[in-house]
Amino acid sequence: MKDVTKNACHLCAPLGASLVYKGIQNCVSVLHGSQGCATYIRRYLIGHFREPIDIASSSFTEHTAVFGGQENMIQSIINVINTYSPDVIGVATTCLSETIGDDISMILKEFHKRRGESKTPVILYTSTPSYRGTHVTGFFKTLHDVINQTAIQTEPVDRMINIFSGLFSPAEIRSLKEIAASFSLKTILFPDYSDTLDGGNWNQYHPIPPGGTPIQIINNCGNAQASIDFSFCQKDEISAGQSLFGKFGIPSYRTAYPIGIELCDTFYDTLATLSGMEIPKQFMRERERLIDGYVDAHKYLYGKRAVVFGDENLVFSVSIFLAEIGIDVVCAATGGPKDSLIGLKTKEAFARTDILEDCDYEDVEEWVIHNRADILVGSSRGNKIARNAEIPLIRCGFPIHDRVGAARQNFIGYKGTHNLFDQITNALIEQRQNSMSINYGTM
Numbered sequence: 001m002k003d004v005t006k007n008a009c010h011l012c013a014p015l016g017a018s019l020v021y022k023g024i025q026n027c028v029s030v031l032h033g034s035q036g037c038a039t040y041i042r043r044y045l046i047g048h049f050r051e052p053i054d055i056a057s058s059s060f061t062e063h064t065a066v067f068g069g070q071e072n073m074i075q076s077i078i079n080v081i082n083t084y085s086p087d088v089i090g091v092a093t094t095c096l097s098e099t100i101g102d103d104i105s106m107i108l109k110e111f112h113k114r115r116g117e118s119k120t121p122v123i124l125y126t127s128t129p130s131y132r133g134t135h136v137t138g139f140f141k142t143l144h145d146v147i148n149q150t151a152i153q154t155e156p157v158d159r160m161i162n163i164f165s166g167l168f169s170p171a172e173i174r175s176l177k178e179i180a181a182s183f184s185l186k187t188i189l190f191p192d193y194s195d196t197l198d199g200g201n202w203n204q205y206h207p208i209p210p211g212g213t214p215i216q217i218i219n220n221c222g223n224a225q226a227s228i229d230f231s232f233c234q235k236d237e238i239s240a241g242q243s244l245f246g247k248f249g250i251p252s253y254r255t256a257y258p259i260g261i262e263l264c265d266t267f268y269d270t271l272a273t274l275s276g277m278e279i280p281k282q283f284m285r286e287r288e289r290l291i292d293g294y295v296d297a298h299k300y301l302y303g304k305r306a307v308v309f310g311d312e313n314l315v316f317s318v319s320i321f322l323a324e325i326g327i328d329v330v331c332a333a334t335g336g337p338k339d340s341l342i343g344l345k346t347k348e349a350f351a352r353t354d355i356l357e358d359c360d361y362e363d364v365e366e367w368v369i370h371n372r373a374d375i376l377v378g379s380s381r382g383n384k385i386a387r388n389a390e391i392p393l394i395r396c397g398f399p400i401h402d403r404v405g406a407a408r409q410n411f412i413g414y415k416g417t418h419n420l421f422d423q424i425t426n427a428l429i430e431q432r433q434n435s436m437s438i439n440y441g442t443m
């Protein structure tokens with residue numbers, strides 16, 4: 001047991017909150033804390049998505065840290081209203097404001113009292129101290145809190161479902177929307193940052209990038225027939241689907257990220273059940289092509305040893321996919337909390353896998369130094385480990401800041417899985433080809 005964390009295998013909780021707020025139309029995030037927190041988070045989001053990202057801050061100083069941040073918070077909200085004219089402001093707390101015990105709901109009451117009749121945007125808030133969570137738990141907690149604060153039930157809408165997304169790329173969110181539309185379902189997908197974090201070239205400057213789920217649509221989540229909720233590895237108390245089930249009795253399907261045949265089958269079957277439709281032919285064809293790909297490439301993959309690390313939901317799904325294609329997952333590591341990979345621990349296929357939870361990159365590096373691995377699958381932060389071990393790193397998850405295209409990466413669904421499959425197979429072939437003394441042109 002180590003006393004300290006060095007180079008944590010996760011990022012900070014308000015980063016996850018900021019990502020969710022980027023999925024709301026015309027919304028600006030305000031972090032209640034120091035400017036450094038907002039800068040750090042912006043730096044990571046910009047490096048990954050390569051888009052302009054504004055995150056406001058209540059700009060704590062030494063004085064605020066001692067006497068409380070109410071006045072700073074109120075002033076920062078006024079500044080955001082005057083600068084951006086947003087429909088929604090998303091407030092998230094940080095380590096310092098939580099440590100001194102600032103009560104955000106009380107501060108917001110005071111703000112509304114002072115504001116009186118003036119036009120005011122919807123203000124949402126969440127508590128995200130990083131010493132009690134990661135960017136992943138921060139993401140799901142904020143998603144849960146937004147739904148909890150906004151969803152109302154009036155008249156149920158036929159064939160309408162909620163999809164509560166995971167930490168997917170913009171391309172994956174677009175793909176989810178297309179898949180759901182193919183089942184003729186009306187879908188509320190939240191958070192939807194597929195445009196706000198992957199926009200086009202502007203002729204005219206937009207203070208807030210276009211896109212995102214409108215707040216009125218989020219309100220309507222309480223009228224859906226069911227929720228598909230990708231918070232598979234998270235606790236019930238931060239599941240938006242569970243929250244709607246508890247409040248309005250809306251059934252919730254907790255679903256793992258759909259990567260690989262087994263997990264994709266579960267996802268497409270759920271859509272078929274909810275829509276009362278057969279799975280459309282185009283997806284069955286994609287499934288057949290994927291299986292054909294598995295058969296074609298098994299000779300390159302069988303018995304290879306992989307280390308998977310990062311977001312617990314991604315580690316879970318990628319591990320199941322790798323086992324499916326004959327790769328031994330020898331180590332599955334996450335910075336997520338204890339038991340976030342319990343779903344892997346209970347599966348026979350991972351009985352010999354070293355499962356590291358609440359770990360840091362030092363742990364992963366130690367593991368790789370003392371054991372043998374052929375490939376790493378995880379974020380760019382595994383680059384140093386891969387370099388030292390001279391094995392390939394397949395970049396997936398967050399952050400990817402040493403390659404372009406993270407926003408366009410699509411590894412979900414049968415088609416997306418095929419992309420990931422090809423990347424892994426080709427990386428292993430390239431590794432073998434480069435290590436041979438004779439230049440074999442055909443592998």
Ligand code: SF4
Nearest residue numbers: 012037040094095130
């Ligand atoms: S102080 Fe806390 S919230 Fe701020 S950047 Fe550091 S870990 Fe994140």
